[in-house]
Amino acid sequence: MAALEITNETARLHGPLLQRAGAIAASLFDVEAIDFRDFADRTSLRPRTRCVRLARGPVATMSREGAGMTSLTYADPVGETALAMLLAAMAGPEDPIAADPESLSVFALAERLAASDIPVLVNGPTGTGKEVLSRFIHARSPRRDRPFIAVNCAAMPETMLEAMLFGHQKGAFTGATAASEGFMRAADGGTLLLDEIAELPLSLQAKLLRALQEQEVVPIGSTRAIKVDVRVIACANRDLPTEVAAGRFRADLFYRLNVFPLELRPLRERSDDIAPLAFAMALRHAGRMGAGASPGSRGVPCFTEGALAMLRLHSWPGNVRELENVVRRALLLSLGAKQIAPEHIVFDSPARLVGTPVIGGLDMGPLPAAPGEAIDGDRKLASIVQHSEARAIVETLEACGGNRLRAARELGISERTLRYRLASMREAGIEIGRAAIGGGR
Structure with a gap:
């Protein structure tokens, strides 16, 4: 298993993220064909390699210049988003992408x-x-x-x-x-x-x-x-x-x-694959959707934590092919934006928390309108899904006294997924009472 080849300066600036990605990538990619470097490093590239440039910043960004160079800005080196972005950037055209x-x-x-x-x-x-x-x-x-x-x-x-x-x-x-x-x-x-x-x-x-x-x-x-x-x-x-x-x-x-x-x-049974696959598909399709910073490079909208939470919670009856449909749709709906937010996520079929529309004994509320019925304003599918899920989450948190760990167990999801879902609700403007979320685990 080959190790990542990085300079001391790159290791100093981006070591935690590269170590996490390296443990996964060495079993999937030819890491010797990737030149990792800090964004400020302008030294000559190693021959016959593709380059991944890294920078730290408050907002996650991605761009691709041709087929051989991808630039990433990430905020949190231990977050899911940074790892998913880097795995997607490292993958070649024929490489598999996995993290689960x-x-x-x-x-x-x-x-x-x-x-x-x-x-x-x-x-x-x-x-x-x-x-x-x-x-x-x-x-x-x-x-x-x-x-x-x-x-x-x-x-x-x-x-x-x-x-x-x-x-x-x-x-x-x-x-x-x-x-x-x-x-x-x-x-x-x-x-x-x-x-x-x-x-x-x-x-x-x-x-x-x-x-x-x-x-x-x-x-x-x-x-x-x-x-x-x-x-x-x-x-x-x-x-x-x-x-x-x-x-x-x-x-x-x-x-x-x-x-x-x-x-x-x-x-749906290997949810840790979803984020890196979504970023890889965004990299693949962004240029075809009209997104692009200049003729020589193209900016790629990044998924927010709330959008990633929605992807993780979907049941994915169409598996990876359905995910690709959703990503391409999100790229189109987010044209002109720098991020893909929850309102840009539209599923091929009604979205629900994995496994069942009833969680912790709570009814998820009214279903979307039947085919052919008008849906407008707040009755849009994404709005219906978010509010019904939000109600179930808030009611469960209140029943558990604000304890997120107990609530996550009751909902049948991980505590990390619950945190992502709460972030999604805040981004979507859904108010969450202080008593509901409490402060304890």
């Missing part, structure tokens, strides 16, 4: 698996980053300089799937005006990702099993087997043992693929 212990343990295991050639089956709901994990395994493997071919088994016509996987000879069927090597031969020496493997027709599963066992393919129209050297990673968003029991997936193919299973949990 659950996710980091999966990537640590994936790095150990990368050194071998055994098949890997990645399970998890749609939108959780299964292809990102697969690319990470390939990038850390001895096959990293060979092809990575991703095949979505649900996106190809069933009639063409065999030819696209195994190849075909010229004239093998109507329309085959030229020979094709197929995806398996295209991945020779590298990695083949079979995404949504549960959608593969039963008629092809036996042929795929033989190809994987023998490491050879027979193109359509040919009688000669062609050897291939392919490492296979399969992804499934449905429970394959259930599919096997139902007769929709071959048991022998399942056991061939399931040599080492990895599972990605839903985003």
